[in-house]
Amino acid sequence: MSKSVAQVLDLKNDEELIKEYEEYHKKVWPEVLEGIKEAGIERMEIFRSGNHLFMYCLVGDNFDPNNDFPQQSKNNEKSIEWNKLMKKYQQKVPIAKENEWWSPMTLAFDTEWFNER
Numbered sequence: 001m002s003k004s005v006a007q008v009l010d011l012k013n014d015e016e017l018i019k020e021y022e023e024y025h026k027k028v029w030p031e032v033l034e035g036i037k038e039a040g041i042e043r044m045e046i047f048r049s050g051n052h053l054f055m056y057c058l059v060g061d062n063f064d065p066n067n068d069f070p071q072q073s074k075n076n077e078k079s080i081e082w083n084k085l086m087k088k089y090q091q092k093v094p095i096a097k098e099n100e101w102w103s104p105m106t107l108a109f110d111t112e113w114f115n116e117r
Helices: 015-026 030-038 065-073 077-086
Strands: 002-011 041-049 052-060
Touching: 002 015, 015 041, 015 077, 030 041, 030 065, 030 077, 065 077
Parallel strands: none
Antiparallel strands: 002 052, 041 052
């Protein structure tokens, strides 16, 4: 079984930086992709609207965002380098807590709530 995890982050509101950010994501380093899988993330998608990012992940039922997201770069030097590089383009959303970079989102609606079982 799988579950969904969603998070939000902003990009710095600069068209050139946003373009660079998207170019990097068209050629993600293989080690970064490897770290994502090793952390237990089955699928990750990032959507953009203006300078706002929405990350949607499909993860295993036992996935704990607080513990497992950091695992993607724990022993992966290229993932650590990638995350440092991406901070050039990113900024926290105003509601993010002090210790958060990507801010978690809560589920507000799901059609599954209304399916007969």
